[in-house]
Amino acid sequence: MSKPKFSMYWGASCGGCDIAVLNIHEKILEVDETFEIVLWPVAVDAKYADVEALPDGDITLTLFNGGIRNEENEHMARLLRRKSQILVAFGSCASEGCVPALANLYPRERLFETVYAGPTTENPEGRRPLERAAVPEGELHLPKFYPTLRTLDEVVEVDYIIPGCPPESHQIAAVLDVVFAALRGEAELPPKGSVLGAGISTVCEECPRKRDVKKIRAFRRIQDGPADPEICLLEQGILCAGPATRDGCGALCPLAGAACIGCYGPSEGVVDYGARLMSAVASVIDSRDPEEIERILDGIPDPAGAFYRFNLAGSLLRRGR
Amino acid sequence: MTFEPVLIGFTCNWCSYRAADLAGTSRTKYPPNIRLVRLMCSGRLDPTFVLKALAEGADGVLITGCHPGECHYLEQNYKALRRYHLLRRTLQSLGIEAERVKLVWASASEGLQLAEAIRQFTEEIRALGPLRWNARPELRSEDAPLEAVP
Numbered sequence: 001m002s003k004p005k006f007s008m009y010w011g012a013s014c015g016g017c018d019i020a021v022l023n024i025h026e027k028i029l030e031v032d033e034t035f036e037i038v039l040w041p042v043a044v045d046a047k048y049a050d051v052e053a054l055p056d057g058d059i060t061l062t063l064f065n066g067g068i069r070n071e072e073n074e075h076m077a078r079l080l081r082r083k084s085q086i087l088v089a090f091g092s093c094a095s096e097g098c099v100p101a102l103a104n105l106y107p108r109e110r111l112f113e114t115v116y117a118g119p120t121t122e123n124p125e126g127r128r129p130l131e132r133a134a135v136p137e138g139e140l141h142l143p144k145f146y147p148t149l150r151t152l153d154e155v156v157e158v159d160y161i162i163p164g165c166p167p168e169s170h171q172i173a174a175v176l177d178v179v180f181a182a183l184r185g186e187a188e189l190p191p192k193g194s195v196l197g198a199g200i201s202t203v204c205e206e207c208p209r210k211r212d213v214k215k216i217r218a219f220r221r222i223q224d225g226p227a228d229p230e231i232c233l234l235e236q237g238i239l240c241a242g243p244a245t246r247d248g249c250g251a252l253c254p255l256a257g258a259a260c261i262g263c264y265g266p267s268e269g270v271v272d273y274g275a276r277l278m279s280a281v282a283s284v285i286d287s288r289d290p291e292e293i294e295r296i297l298d299g300i301p302d303p304a305g306a307f308y309r310f311n312l313a314g315s316l317l318r319r320g321r
Numbered sequence: 322m323t324f325e326p327v328l329i330g331f332t333c334n335w336c337s338y339r340a341a342d343l344a345g346t347s348r349t350k351y352p353p354n355i356r357l358v359r360l361m362c363s364g365r366l367d368p369t370f371v372l373k374a375l376a377e378g379a380d381g382v383l384i385t386g387c388h389p390g391e392c393h394y395l396e397q398n399y400k401a402l403r404r405y406h407l408l409r410r411t412l413q414s415l416g417i418e419a420e421r422v423k424l425v426w427a428s429a430s431e432g433l434q435l436a437e438a439i440r441q442f443t444e445e446i447r448a449l450g451p452l453r454w455n456a457r458p459e460l461r462s463e464d465a466p467l468e469a470v471p
Contacts, residue, residue: 105415107459147459275368278411282403288389288396293406303407304414316369316376318460321416 004060004183006035007051008090009080010042011066011073012100012149017091018042020166021063024173034180035060039080048076051083059083061179063090063162067097067313068150072143081156086179086189088196092165094152096265096273097313099165101149104312104319105304108147151313160190162197165263165310168249171197198248200268203260207242207251209233215286219299227257234284237299239306244270244277262310272316274307326446328355329374330383330439333363335393336428337385343432351436352443355383362386364397368408371422375412378455381421381446383439388426398426418449 010018022028022043031037038059039046051059062084068074081087092098103111115121116128133140152158162175175197181187190196199205211232220227220237227233233240233254241262242254253260266273281300287293300306308315332338338359344351360366363386371382384405392398402424409419423442427435454460 272369272372274411275372275408278368278407279404282407283400285403288399288402290402290406293403297407297410300407300410302414303411307411308415316372317415317417317454318376320414321457 003034003036005038005054005058006031006061007037007039007059007080007084008042008063008065009039009076011064011077011094011152012069013066013091013093013098014100015042016166017063017065017093020091020164020169021172023169024176025169027173027176030180031176034183048079051079054083056082057085059085060183061086061088063088064152065090065094065166067093067100068146068152068155069100070143070145074146074155075143077152077155086159087152087156088160088162089152089158090162091167092163092263092265092310095158095161095163095314096311097149097151098263098310101311101313101319102305102309104148106320108145148319149313150318154313159192161195163195163246163263163265164198164249167197171248195246195268198246198264201247202267203242203245203247203249203251203254203264204232206247206249207232207254207260209254211235214284216284216296217286218296221299222258229257233259234281239281239300241277241309243280244273265310265314273311274315277307324447324451326354326380326443326451327378328381328383328439328443328446329379330355330357330385331363331366331370332357332359333386333393333398334359334361336387336391337363337425337435339429340385340427340431340435343430344436345432347432349432349436351439354443354446355439362392362394362397363401364392364394366401366404368404371408375417375421375452376454378453380452381423381442381449383442384422384424385427385435385438386424388428391428417452420445420449421452 037044039051062080064080064087068077089095093100112128116123129142131142131144178187182189209232210230214235216237218237219239227236227238238259240254240259242260244267245260245262246264246267248264270276285293285296287296304320332341341357363384366384374382386398386401405424409422413419425438
């Protein structure tokens with residue numbers, strides 16, 4: 001009997017998700033032993049045409065990381081959906097847009113301006129990518145660059161979400177163990193739509209820092225000196241995203257003295273990540289005077305970046321204007 | 322065609338909702354552009370509600386509550402105040418005019434004042450023009466014109 005098939009693909013992402021999967025150490029051998037890897041650009045050589053040639057539903061498991069930034073990403077998302085029994089939005093980019101989605105704050109023209117005419121680009125002829133270019137050998141095509149980065153589930157139906165930027169390797173290993181057991185008929189797969197490899201509460205739940213009464217008179221940033229090692233960071237005026245962020249990472253950042261930046265996405269039941277975090281942060285500001293509140297809020301210099309660092313594409317507004 | 326703003330107004334059960342009721346029973350006119358939603362308190366106003374209204378087609382959102390010091394739940398309207406200030410900054414940072422969200426205090430007896438505030442807000446948003454977020458073509462990539470790519 002032939003082995004079940006596995007694929008992993010990247011859309012608009014950094015490659016960190018792929019590395020997190022490779023980082024499951026010897027369990028990667030079990031992946032190779034259990035599955036036939038039909039597509040995984042970072043690890044094996046395969047062509048899109050090989051995937052196109054497979055019967056529909058032939059791939060058992062696809063981990064799709066990265067957002068849908070261009071026509072190629074969308075083509076692959078639709079193709080892999082059709083070919084896969086289980087499609088997982090893997091990591092923050094695929095499930096909520098992540099840092100690449102902060103480009104949604106700007107129109108496409110501004111992005112091209114930055115990339116192809118910015119101070120770090122040598123481009124005296126002002127060349128820009130062309131979707132179609134006639135060369136002596138024929139016509140060349142580049143995928144259309146979309147004006148808005150979308151999450152995977154805006155484009156195709158997604159079976160599961162594994163959050164994180166990137167997902168923690170021990171969580172990936174735990175999810176794979178469930179998949180292996182299910183393939184052996186020893187376990188049931190979780191209900192469709194589940195968030196896997198994470199908790200259902202918030203990072204605060206996992207954070208061992210001492211919590212008392214939260215009352216903030218000023219926000220502090222990292223350059224304002226080191227944080228107290230034991231007290232809740234938000235209580236110290238450090239904008240920590242713990243209260244809105246799903247647990248599962250083990251509160252790694254707060255443990256290291258750095259604020260949670262929200263990479264595990266919205267906690268269970270949260271509709272709009274930024275709104276939840278704004279709600280939590282505004283509640284602890286210790287002032288009833290509009291002018292003083294404004295003064296305190298001056299300590300958050302980039303609200304869109306602070307509240308939607310990982311979640312802009314997955315938010316209610318989905319982009320800026 | 323003239324632009325008629327679509328406005329959502331969040332009211333507090335104990336003050337501004339009753340002010341709106343008073344405006345109605347005393348036949349005070351205010352523009353029909355606003356759709357009022359009753360909450361138990363302005364402190365119940367999750368910023369999600371405002372973002373959802375804007376994302377689904379509202380041009381402006383009016384948040385109303387009890388005057389400072391008069392909250393039925395002691396101090397939840399101060400929470401609303403702080404969330405309002407933070408939300409406006411975030412909207413601004415997303416490129417949406419902060420003026421599209423406004424906070425007004427109105428006690429149960431201030432039907433006239435609330436009607437006037439609604440009239441004023443309607444005119445402010447009329448002057449600002451439509452937001453119509455859900456109609457933005459760039460949110461649907463397949464609709465984006467190809468020639469817009471340089």
